[in-house]
Amino acid sequence: MSTYQNAKELSNLTLGKTTDYISQYNADLLQGVPRSLNRDSLSISANNLPFYGEDIWYGYELSWLNSKGKPVVAVAEFRFPCTSANIVESKSFKLYLNSFNQTKFVSWQSVETTLVKDLSAIAQANAQVSLFAVNKCPALAIKESKAVCIDELDIEIKSFTLEPEILKPESGTNAEIVSEYLVCHLLKSNCLITNQPDWASVYIDYTGTKICHERLLKYLISFREHNEFHEQCVERIYCDIQQFCQVKELSVFARYTRRGGLDINPFRSSSKAKAPNLRTIRQ
Structure with a gap:
């Protein structure tokens, strides 16, 4: 991951540094982070993406003052197209939303x-925002959910190093x-910068040659010590499945637990379908 750590685009981020609220x-x-930092390593061209998709964020700590100085609170939904030049760096997003607290x-x-x-300016694409009453x-x-959970499979894990090749089916399958x-x-x-853990439920919807559930589970567990941003992990999962499994249609949707009042939910798909409304108990 040295290409990330040494990138000048990351050197000025507030992430991992002491900041004032x-x-x-x-x-x-x-602050924005170029999506190209991840996509170059996956051989993905911004002009020829192998997927459609969006990143859906929910903000649970948005508040401001009305014209009389009375506080207002809301839940916010933010949607960013996967075609945007930048992702929004999450700590800067939290600091930005905090700046609304005492503003009329x-x-x-x-x-x-x-x-x-x-948000459209920092992402360099049209962001969508919807505000809701908290209830x-x-x-x-x-x-x-109607998804089949693969967590209970009886497998042995000997390594926690990212291993995409494990998805490749055995000969004669x-x-x-x-x-x-x-x-x-x-x-x-x-987290790429702070090394804080990011937890998620990942939903994989596909049509194609049957994927070995045990191999898929081992592959997903191999991310356990991997350092990357949420959006980048989902794109890596999508690309690895496309590369090593014979799928005709594919969607990957990760629902991450919230941190600092934000959860991030990247969705990538071979179709132009919108991400489903799907909330997990951990969110």
């Missing part, structure tokens, strides 16, 4: 408009074509 609106707190806005719409403007956010309703919707709640990776 500013409670007056300041758009300059936002005339309406919910003015807050939403401000968020769209600032009325339909997208965060917990629904029972039956090339049965199936459609499966799988979930693993054991995905753990670490």
